[in-house]
Amino acid sequence: MSPQAAGVLQLTALIAALALAYRPLGDHMARVYSSEKHYAPEKWIYEVIGANPAAEMRWPAYLRGVLAFSAVSVLFLYLLQRMQGSLPGSLGFSSIDPDQAFNTAASFVSNTNWQSYSGEQAMGHVVQTGGLAVQNFLSAAVGVAVAVALVRGFARSRTGELGNFWADLVRGTVRILLPISVIGALVLVACGAIQNFSGIHQVGQFMGGTQEWNGGAVASQEAIKELGTNGGGYFNANSAHPFENPNPLSNLFEIFLILLIPFALTRTFGRMTGSLRQGYAILGAMAVIWIGFVALMMWTEFAHRGPAFEIAGGAMEGKETRFGIAGSSIFSVSTTLTSTGAVNSFHSSYTGFGGGITMLGMQLGEIAPGGVGSGLYGMLIMAVIAVFLAGLMVGRTPEYLGKKIGTRQIKLAACYILVTPALVLGFTAVAMALPTPTDSMTNSGAHGFSEILYAYTSGANNNGSAFAGLGADTQWFNTTIGIAMLLGRFVPMVFVLALAGSLAEQKPVPETAGTLRTDKPLYAGLLVGTILIITGLTYFPALALGPLAEGLAS
Numbered sequence: 001m002s003p004q005a006a007g008v009l010q011l012t013a014l015i016a017a018l019a020l021a022y023r024p025l026g027d028h029m030a031r032v033y034s035s036e037k038h039y040a041p042e043k044w045i046y047e048v049i050g051a052n053p054a055a056e057m058r059w060p061a062y063l064r065g066v067l068a069f070s071a072v073s074v075l076f077l078y079l080l081q082r083m084q085g086s087l088p089g090s091l092g093f094s095s096i097d098p099d100q101a102f103n104t105a106a107s108f109v110s111n112t113n114w115q116s117y118s119g120e121q122a123m124g125h126v127v128q129t130g131g132l133a134v135q136n137f138l139s140a141a142v143g144v145a146v147a148v149a150l151v152r153g154f155a156r157s158r159t160g161e162l163g164n165f166w167a168d169l170v171r172g173t174v175r176i177l178l179p180i181s182v183i184g185a186l187v188l189v190a191c192g193a194i195q196n197f198s199g200i201h202q203v204g205q206f207m208g209g210t211q212e213w214n215g216g217a218v219a220s221q222e223a224i225k226e227l228g229t230n231g232g233g234y235f236n237a238n239s240a241h242p243f244e245n246p247n248p249l250s251n252l253f254e255i256f257l258i259l260l261i262p263f264a265l266t267r268t269f270g271r272m273t274g275s276l277r278q279g280y281a282i283l284g285a286m287a288v289i290w291i292g293f294v295a296l297m298m299w300t301e302f303a304h305r306g307p308a309f310e311i312a313g314g315a316m317e318g319k320e321t322r323f324g325i326a327g328s329s330i331f332s333v334s335t336t337l338t339s340t341g342a343v344n345s346f347h348s349s350y351t352g353f354g355g356g357i358t359m360l361g362m363q364l365g366e367i368a369p370g371g372v373g374s375g376l377y378g379m380l381i382m383a384v385i386a387v388f389l390a391g392l393m394v395g396r397t398p399e400y401l402g403k404k405i406g407t408r409q410i411k412l413a414a415c416y417i418l419v420t421p422a423l424v425l426g427f428t429a430v431a432m433a434l435p436t437p438t439d440s441m442t443n444s445g446a447h448g449f450s451e452i453l454y455a456y457t458s459g460a461n462n463n464g465s466a467f468a469g470l471g472a473d474t475q476w477f478n479t480t481i482g483i484a485m486l487l488g489r490f491v492p493m494v495f496v497l498a499l500a501g502s503l504a505e506q507k508p509v510p511e512t513a514g515t516l517r518t519d520k521p522l523y524a525g526l527l528v529g530t531i532l533i534i535t536g537l538t539y540f541p542a543l544a545l546g547p548l549a550e551g552l553a554s
Contacts, residue, residue, distance in 0.1 A: 007327075010327060011291075023267060025264040028176070029264065030268045034272065053164050059162055066142060066490070069138075070110075074105045074106060075105075082101050084126070089126045090125075090126065091199055091200055092200070096122065100478050103481060106486050111140060111228070111462050113136075114341065114464040115466075119235050143371055144176075147265065147373035148168055151268070151269050153503035153504040154500075160505050162501065177224065180223075180260075184224075184257055191249055192247060201215075216234055227260065229338045229339045229371040231342040231464040255330055266280070281523060285531075286368045287368075288524070290334070294330055294334075300353045300354045301325045302315075303351070318347075319346075328344055337369070338369060339375070339461065339462045346468040347465065348447075352548070355467065356546070356547030359546075360535070363543075365378045365382070367531070381417065382417075383518070383527055394514075416496065420460050424453075424461070430480075449545055452470065454470075459485045
């Protein structure tokens with residue numbers, strides 16, 4: 001069987017698995033966020049944190065809950081790293097430097113999981129499991145909570161109440177993320193991923209010296225790392241490391257975990273708004289972009305140019321032979337079209353166009369299918385903009401799900417889509433203009449520019465994957481990327497929740513013969529086109545200086 005045929009089979013199996021899980025998981029999540037019942041463990045948590053899960057919140061109160069919880073999380077994780085040298089289970093590692101501790105705390109709380117350190121050489125068991133793994137659950141639950149609040153904004157009328165943040169946070173963690181993660185960890189252990197609390201031990205000689213490895217609770221962290229679209233690896237090699245991702249089966253399973261909740265949330269959206277067809281339209285737009293990017297990535301990486309590529313069967317530099325080009329291409333597209341950031345290959349070693357595809361996937365806003373929660377609310381923002389544009393073309397007041405899209409709504413949507421590009425392009429321009437940041441580039445020219453553009457694209461979009469080649473463990477990059485991660489995560493949430501509140505206050509508009517049908521393929525196509533055009537106009541000049549210039553020159 002040819003590598004190309006094997007890639008098609010992997011893609012087919014992945015789509016089939018996602019299709020089987022789509023309906024039951026989507027319906028389950030809708031029941032979780034619509035239920036008024038509280039389980040005993042949840043009641044205990046509410047008592048500890050002093051929350052009343054039955055109290056409804058308007059959008060400012062909901063936002064205050066999100067920001068307060070996230071601020072406490074950043075502080076806790078920062079202090080945990082700073083005290084690592086005094087904690088048991090530190091494996092002899094010293095405390096983390098202030099700038100790197102800030103960067104890592106901002107990274108994991110914002111669901112970015114950008115890492116400017118080598119996990120196996122810096123973090124002990126307590127920080128890995130009690131700090132980083134915990135935030136993998138909580139940051140993902142926060143993202144879903146905000147998405148559900150926006151869905152309630154569409155579903156409710158004549159009220160500004162969006163639910164209770166604390167109830168949404170606890171339910172998402174206890175009823176969705178934890179159970180699936182337990183099953184996922186067991187599957188990964190069965191595939192060969194390690195799960196222990198062993199210390200550092202010698203495993204043999206390597207190039208004349210002693211090679212050492214430390215164990216850890218890897219499988220359990222790997223499961224929520226992918227399921228919660230987090231991406232932070234236990235080891236520096238991330239999902240290319242055999243302890244995290246041992247074989248092609250575990251590789252395909254990890255991709256499945258990455259895409260599982262973001263795709264299924266479209267079913268949850270349809271169920272909670274009372275129109276499954278609306279959910280299918282959003283799903284269709286996501287699926288078209290994802291499949292299109294996978295096909296494009298496989299084509300550019302399998303293209304044979306020169307004797308080396310012909311012998312290897314494609315662009316194999318920076319890719320694991322146990323995964324091949326197909327397994328690496330599907331993984332790289334899935335991880336950059338979501339907010340995952342996990343990598344099983346080095347994106348810097350991809351072809352010029354291949355590296356550009358990974359960057360473009362993040363620059364779309366990671367909405368196909370996007371991060372856990374953030375993908376859905378990002379896509380719904382784009383749906384609002386697409387409806388507005390359609391209304392302008394036909395001369396009608398735009399409506400979406402029975403809600404009028406007026407001046408206030410479109411201003412909030414416009415602010416949402418401008419935040420991330422401003423962070424990415426602004427920080428990239430400053431870094432390229434200053435002499436010190438460019439010293440961290442391994443390469444010069446277009447590829448060197450791509451390293452810095454990718455870093456800020458990854459940080460501000462809360463992805464966390466690295467292009468490789470950039471020495472990011474400096475005070476400049478730790479600080480500026482940390483700021484970009486926090487602003488890129490929480491400023492857009494302000495506009496999402498404000499939009500949800502304005503929609504929930506509206507009275508539904510009855511459907512007429514002139515109403516744009518947003519549950520039809522025509523609208524899904526308009527939505528895809530809107531996404532590509534907005535992104536193209538925003539990022540094309542920067543992409544032309546980096547990956548496009550490199551790809552055309554090769």
